[in-house]
Amino acid sequence: MFRSIRAPMAALTLALTLSTPAFAQTGATVAAVKGLPATEWEAGYAKPLDDAAVASPEIFRLLTEWAPVKDPKNPALYRKYIGEDEAKLVIRHLRRDGKLDAGEIDLLEEFAFPKDRVVQLTRLGADGKPDDRGDGASKTAVTTPPGMMQSFARELVAMWQTEWEKPDAAGWPTLVGIYARDPKKAELLHKRVRAAGQAMLTAKWQASNAGNRWAPFRDTIRLYSDATLKLPQPQWPRGKQLLYDAAADTDRHYGDAIQDFLYNWLKPAG
Helix, strand or coil: CCHHHHHHHHHHHHHHHHHCCCCCCCCCCCCEECCCCCCHHHHHHCCCCCCEEEECHHHHHHHHCCCEEEECCEEEEEEECCCHHHHHHHHHHHHHHCEECHHHHHHHHHHHCCCCCEEEEEEECCCCCECCCCCCCCEEEEECCHHHHHHHHHHHHHHHHHHHCCHHHCCHHHHHHHHCCCCCCCHHHHHHHHHHHHHHHHHHHHCCCCCCCCHHHHHHHHHHHHHHCCCCHHHHHHHHHHHHHHHHHHHHHCCCCCCHHHCHHHCCCC
């Protein structure tokens, strides 16, 4: 399907390779997260799972220059079909400045949603705000095929795992801030944050045994519990809930093999 645009794709890939630092592919170490949201317009546009997203001119071009296909249900609508390789190229480009802002996180979340749907993509202007010139060139509809969903979903879990694994629980304020979002509107985001926590705690549990008195797992739970108490007091309940949920998910993964006393004291009352 992409045969007719192979040459432009090759040129675009080369340009990105020369203009951006080298990054690992999906699932490897990723950049830290800053700014949720960073600006007022992001608070309005970076809404979770509303079938809409914004993108920088570079990302907009990457997502819209691949083979357009007319939607059989609506001949006037062109849908863009993007696969695994294209998704990885987008991810690498998103990482180039060493951070992900709220708009970029929302874009990943929209395209990682496990359902075939159309996302209305709006290009950002030179001022960093949505380009609403009304000429139609700054907006388009993009589909989310399985290859893209899976690639972006792995990127999100890896990104949140990086936050979990920061020394001295430095990423905890960001993680708890995410978990404090409305669960009904951010259910998938919450699940990915928990999955990242489970991945981190799984490694700690694998290193734990009766001989070391389960110190790797126990000390990690204590580290994040102490970090919760350093947050503003209104965030304490969500911090404890996130830590408990990630630990309980890890325990279920191991068939309830983890001793309850190592984390059950975090369980919210009621």
